[in-house]
Amino acid sequence: MPARIGQLELPDQSPNFLILRHNIRPYLQEHIFVGLSGGADSLSLIAAARAEGAAVTAICIDHNLQEGSREISEKAAAQAELMGAKAIVHSVEVTPGQGMEAAAREARYAAFAHFSTEIWVAHTMDDQAETYLLAGLRGNSTGMLDASRRPNLTVIRPLLGARRANTQGACAELGLTPWQDPQNSDSAFRRVAMRTQVLPLLGEVHGGDPIPGLALAARRAAEAAEVLEGVVEKRRGEWKNGFPVTLAAEPRAVRHRMLADFLRGYDIKVNSRKLEAIDHLLVDWHGQGPVAVGKTATGRLEVVRQSGKLRIND
Structure with missing residues (x-):
């Protein structure tokens, strides 16, 4: 294990960070582009990739949707640079209003595609479970794959086997200061309500942690959808x-x-x-x-x- 990454000294004992390093090893390449929000998930993902010897370019997207968003992005970029990564802050414009979350996501991925044909993002097992439940409420239960293809961009999710607690724990072990998005505590957002209200209740009903089972169901649904898409792609000429x-x-x-x-x-x-x-x-x-x-x-x-x-x- 390296003693430091960039200017950041690594601790002798870091069990959460070690879990992240194990999770990303199957996906490692010499040079990786990582989507950086400044939160614990993406910061710890960059740290893990650097500790495993990869050159990292962090792409931090400023959506211009919150006051001080440029400063937040620049602070995130500075922490990436502290770990020896190259960092790019890129500004996009998103029109506020209904469907803003989806519009911001599309703008973000379009920006990623401007810099690379492949991007790592830091979705965890907890994100997988939340996505599955939210999609189910729309009548379309599905999940995220380790790798998925968008127009001009492949999205890699190497932390789907890790927990949000691992990314938060890794940041604490490394002395990193993640950005705490105030929207993540606003239950007016359905994902936050799912995280803070529904999943804890499911845990009580289930008598244990509901995340692993939901994440497994999400993966199976995503894999089944991938098979169907493959069938459609092969037969597209018929219509x-x-x-x-x-x-x-x-x-x-x-x-x-x-x-x-x-x-x-x-x-x-x-x-x-x-x-x-x-x-x-x-x-x-x-x-x-x-x-x-x-x-x-x-x-x-x-x-x-x-x-x-x-x-x-x-």
Whole structure:
């Protein structure tokens, strides 16, 4: 074990930090780009990567959504540099309002893709469990994979086997000072309410820690979704010129993935309501009219059943 990383001296005993180092070893490369928020998860991830000998570039995104956000980003970057990492502070603009969290995430990942084709992020097992429950409330239980592909960017999550307590403990062991986002204590945010209210109650009902079981279910759901996406990708050519009604014979889960891919090919936003209505054109056909799926400058987009295929009309 190295005695120091950059200017940061490493302690002789650091059990939480050692857990993080074990977790990241299967993913190590010579040079790693890490998304840095300044919180305990991302700071300790950078520390672990540096202790394992990797060169690290930390990319700290200033979303400009909170007062003093630039200063927060620069302090995070300074701690990364203290550990011998290179640090970049990059500013993005996000319009406040409904869906702001998702908009900030998309802006952040687009910025990451500007600097690298691969980024490490510090999601933990606790994040995995929370994501699974929140997605389930939207009727789409899923989870995060160790590696997932976005447009122009591969996202690596090497800490899904570690706990939030490990990242916080590692920062304490190393003498790092993580940023405490005030939003993380605001139960008006659903993820915070899930973390502070729902999961503790589940623990009482379960009679133990609910996180590992939920995280395992999330991983299995994500892996199953990956298999389905692979099937869809291989068969995409079948609905290039309209969606054949013969695909009604496919299992529902496969069929819905195919229909979603068909719609996205026309840049149509997909939701469960649209999929159910379009699916009826396949499996419950009795001459019904088209299904509205969006708007254009000249009218509305519709899916219509015509000559043995579903087609997009405007």
